[in-house]
Amino acid sequence: MQPVKSNQQKKKTSHGGIKYILSTVSLISVVGLWQHFSNNDAIQAAKQNKTALEPVNNQIRFRPLPTLMPVQNAVFTSPSGTLSDQNVDSAGLRQVTAPTVQSRTQAPITLQQVIINNPGAGSNNGSITSTGSSR
């Protein structure tokens, strides 16, 4: 005579199966997500390498940061002359900004600069023609 399994025993067996399934799914998820994120990092690194080969834009992009530096007694000079005493507070500190890239200003080449000298033609002073050593 075979022993008859009670309902409780049946439930125990089914619970063990679910646990097995859940642990398997969990393991797969962890491994899958790990793969996914690690792959993203590789793609990102590859992108950065590609960008590094492109010409570098030397312009400083960050905004000037206000800082404080002590004012010295020596005369400050700049390419355009002596620096003024503006932005000096009561503590003797001058408010300065972070260095920024100075845009190079070059006078545009005008037509007059590229005209090849031509003694035959008059200039812009109203003359009809010009005299000079033969050219």
Place this chain on the structure above:
Amino acid sequence: MKSKSFRAMGCQMSAFIDSPSNSAQETLALVPEWFEIWEQALSRFRADSELSTINRLSGIPSTVSKVFWSVLTLAIQIEQESIGLVTPLVLPALEMAGYNVSFEQITGAEYGTTEYSGYPIGRLTDLIFDANQRIIQLPLGSGLDFGGVAKGWAANQAVERMAAFGPALMNAGGDIAISDYQRGGKPWKIGVMDPFQPERDLGTISVGQSGVATSGRDFRQWRQNGVFRHHIIDPCTGMPADTDLVSVTVIAQDVMAAEMAAKIVMLKGSQAGLDWLENETDYQAILVLADAQILTTEQIATTQWRQNDNNEIAN
């Protein structure tokens, strides 16, 4: 105003006729052809030109064309008036100094095996000729370079032809011939080039019937054996002139006289040049020194000389 610009004789040329007529336009179209004919006779840079042929035949009697004869007689006259300072017999000296090809082809910084220290310059009085048959015989070993004389002569010839159609101006590489005032008595306003900044003018003159010429060492210069040379040969030394002047502009009654006077002053230098001009009242002049100082003759105002700003001036 009708005008025509072109290149000839190694220089920029401009012709103007103050006339609305179509005939003036048609005449201007012919000017480059005239210069081509004259260049073929007078150029030393064309191997097949008449001048090159005559130079090769120095020591041998040769018949020359009317054009050649006309320029030669003018050169003889100028040589006599300038007491030998302006002579076409400078060719061998010019070539020895390195100007043996057209200026555009001078490579510069050339180093030769020998140092050039001058070449004896003859006189056209040594020339044997027969005026009736236009036969000449150059002294053996000599050669002619008409240079500025040819340009002045050509400018004068052109303006005489153009003047039949209205007031005319011919600018042959800085040598300017003017037939008359423009219509309505308006003078021709002419810029005087700054030798240090050729893209700008030192000032302007306003003139009627006259000739204007500039002699200068600012452009046609090169290096030979590390030494700067230029094309204005001093017949006294056979070398490029040692002068304190960079350029001289002369206003005279005709362009050929202006060309001669400019060369004389250039060779004499500023002080002796002004002394010479004092006695030559037909000439007005603007002298530019190597230190950028500008000197003028006392009567320069007769040419309505107007100097641009930022230039030094002294009388």
